[in-house]
Amino acid sequence: MWRTFGHDGAVDTLKRSLQSGRVAHSYLVSGPRQVGKMTLALDLCRAVNCLGDERPCGDCNQCRRIERSLHADVHVVGVGGSGGGARARASIGIDQVREVQREAALKPFEGASRCFVFDGAERMTVEAANSLLKTLEEPPPQVLIILLAVQADALLTTLVSRCRVLELRPVPASDISRRLVDAHGVDASDADEIARLSAGRPGWAIEAVASPELREAAAERLQAIEETLRNGIEGRFAYAARMASAFSRDRETGREELALWLAWWRDALVAREGLDELATYRRDATASITGAMSESDVMGAIKAVLETGRLLERNVNPRLAFESMMLRMPSAR
Numbered sequence: 125m126w127r128t129f130g131h132d133g134a135v136d137t138l139k140r141s142l143q144s145g146r147v148a149h150s151y152l153v154s155g156p157r158q159v160g161k162m163t164l165a166l167d168l169c170r171a172v173n174c175l176g177d178e179r180p181c182g183d184c185n186q187c188r189r190i191e192r193s194l195h196a197d198v199h200v201v202g203v204g205g206s207g208g209g210a211r212a213r214a215s216i217g218i219d220q221v222r223e224v225q226r227e228a229a230l231k232p233f234e235g236a237s238r239c240f241v242f243d244g245a246e247r248m249t250v251e252a253a254n255s256l257l258k259t260l261e262e263p264p265p266q267v268l269i270i271l272l273a274v275q276a277d278a279l280l281t282t283l284v285s286r287c288r289v290l291e292l293r294p295v296p297a298s299d300i301s302r303r304l305v306d307a308h309g310v311d312a313s314d315a316d317e318i319a320r321l322s323a324g325r326p327g328w329a330i331e332a333v334a335s336p337e338l339r340e341a342a343a344e345r346l347q348a349i350e351e352t353l354r355n356g357i358e359g360r361f362a363y364a365a366r367m368a369s370a371f372s373r374d375r376e377t378g379r380e381e382l383a384l385w386l387a388w389w390r391d392a393l394v395a396r397e398g399l400d401e402l403a404t405y406r407r408d409a410t411a412s413i414t415g416a417m418s419e420s421d422v423m424g425a426i427k428a429v430l431e432t433g434r435l436l437e438r439n440v441n442p443r444l445a446f447e448s449m450m451l452r453m454p455s456a457r
Contacts, residue, residue, distance in 0.1 A: 125178075125180050125181055125182030125183075125187070126167050126180065127163050127166075127167055128160055128163050128164045128167050129160065129163075129295070129299075129303055129326050130160065130295030130296075130299055130300070130303075130326055131160055131164060131292050131293075131295070134153075134164060134290045134291075134292060135164070135167075137290065138164075138167075138168055138171070138290075142171055142172075142179055147168075147172060147268070148287070148288040149260070149263035149267065149268065149269065150260050150263065150268070150269040150270070150271070150286055150287045150288070151165075151168070151268075151269075151270045151271070151287055151288050151289075151290060152245070152270075152271045152273065152276060152279070152283075152284060152287035152288070152289045152290070153165060153270060153271070153272050153273075153290045153291075153292060154272075154273050154274065154275060154276040154289065154290070154291050154292065155274070155291060155292030155293065155294075156274060156292075156294060156323070156324070156325055156383055157274060157325065157327075157328075157376075157379065157380065157383060158325040158326070158327030158328040158331070159292050159293075159294060159295070159324065159325045159326065159327065160292055160295075160325075160326055160327060161272040161292060162200075162241070162243060162272060162327075163327070164290070164292065165241045165270045165272060166190060166191075166198075166241070167180060168239075168268070168270065169190055169195075169198045169237075169239040169241070169268070169270075170182075170186070170187045170190045170191070172236060172237045172239065172268055173186040173187075173190065173195070173197070173198075173235035173236050173237055173239070174186055174187055186234075186235055186236075189234075195234065195235060196233040196234050196235075197232045197233055197234060197235045197237065197238045197239060198235075198238075198239045198241075199224070199227065199238075199239070199240050199241070200241045200243055201216060201220050201221075201224060201240060201241065201242050201243065202216065202242070202243035202244050203215060203216060203243075203244050203247055214247070214375065215247045215248065215249050215252075216242060216244065216245070216247055216248040216249065216252055217249055217251075217252050218249065218251045218252045218255055220252065221248075221252045221255045221256045221259075222255065224240050224256070224259070224269075225255070225259055227240070228240065228259060228263075228264050228267045228269075229264060231266065232266055236266065237266050237267065237268050238266060238267050238268070239267075239268045239269075239270070240267070240268070240269050240270070241270045241272065242256075242269070242270070242271045242272060243272050244272065244273070245271035245272055245273045245279060245283075246273040246274060246275060246278035246279055246437055247437070248279075250280070253279070253280045253283055254280075256269075256283065257280070257282055257283055257286065260283065260286035260287070261286060271283070271287060274379070274433075275433070275434075276289060276291070278434065278437055293324070294323060294324020294325065294387075295324045295325075295326055296324070297316075297319040297320050297322070297324070298319070300315075300318075300319040300322055300324070300326055300329050301315040301316050301318075301319035302315075303326065303329075304318060304319065304329060304330075304333060308330065308333055310333055317339065318332050318333065318339060321339055321342045321343070323383065323384070323387040324387075342384070345381065345384055346384065346388065348363070349384065349385060349388055350388075350413060352450075352453075353413050353453060353455075353456050354413065354456045357450075357451075360450035360451075360453065361447055361450060363446075363450065364443065364446035364447040364449070364450045365443065365446075367381055367442070367446045368441075368442035368443035368445075368446050368447075371436065371442045371446075372442055375436075378436060378442065379433070379436075382429055382432060382433050382436075385429045386426065386429050386430070388410065389422060389425050389426045389429065390426070391410045392410050392413075392414040392417070392422050392425075393419075393422050393423075393426070396414075396419060396422065412456075413456040414456075417454050421454035422454075424452060424454065425452070425453055425454055428448075428449050428452035428453065429449065431449075432445050432446065432448070432449040435448075
C-alpha cells in the first residue's frame, strides 16, 4: 500500500530497512517540487506506525489516521503560517525547531513512533539548522525525522551527513501518462499532454487533472521562455524584472519558473544527443532555438539556472539574480 509512484528504488530501500528493523532515525529526501517527496515521507510515517503484517497496510487505524492528517504523533513542519504579526513565515525558524525538540522528548501518544517531516528544509535558518543538528546527533528513541528539500546541497553539510539520503528523480512521462489513465481515468491523449507538461512530477500531473488552468499556464510560461531566448538584452531584462517582482510576492512562483527553465534546457541537452523521445516539451521549438548552439552553451545555461536558484535561497536581490541569469543565457542564432 505504498502510495509513492515512480520511485521504486527509494521504496525498495525503505522496505528492506523495515524488514530488517534498521530504519534510520533521520532521512533526507531530495528532488524537484511535486515529484513525490511528501508522499514518500508520509508512506514511511505510516509504515513505522502500522499495525499490519505488511507495512504500510493502509487499512489499520494508524495508517488511516495518518492518511487523514489526524495522527497525534505525525507532524509536518514548514514555511507559511504565523511568523509574528501579520507576515507569513518565509523560512523555518528556531522556534519551530524548539517545538519539535519539545515534542520529540515525549513518548509517542498513540503510535509506535513520533514522526517530524520538515517540508522545505533548505529554507531553514542557520540558527534553526544548528539547533536541529543537536537532535540529529543524539536522536531520542522512537523518533523519526524526515527532511524534504529540492536540493540536498542547499542544506548545511553537517545536517546532510546525519541523514540517510534518498534522491527522487523526475518520473518518465510515459509512466506518468499510464498512471493517469489507469488510476485516474484520464483520456489517453490528455494524459500524454499532462505528462509532458509535468516535467516528471507526478504530483503536478495529478493536480493538473483537476485544474486545466495549470496546463494552460504551463504552456504560456514555456512560450514566454522561448520568446525570451529569442529577445535581445532589453527584452531579457524586462523578463527578469517581471520574475523578480513575482518572486518578491511569492517565492514559490520563482522556484517553479526556474524548474521550468531547467526542464527546458534538459530537453535541449537530450535533443543534442538524438534522444528526442526523452524530451518533455515542444521539441520543434527547442530545436529551432538551440540548433546552432554548442554543448558548452547548453551546459552553461543549465549551470546559470542552478546557480540562480542557489542565490535566491541565500536571499540575494532577486532582480540582480534574474538579470545575471539572463546575461548568461546563450543567444538563439
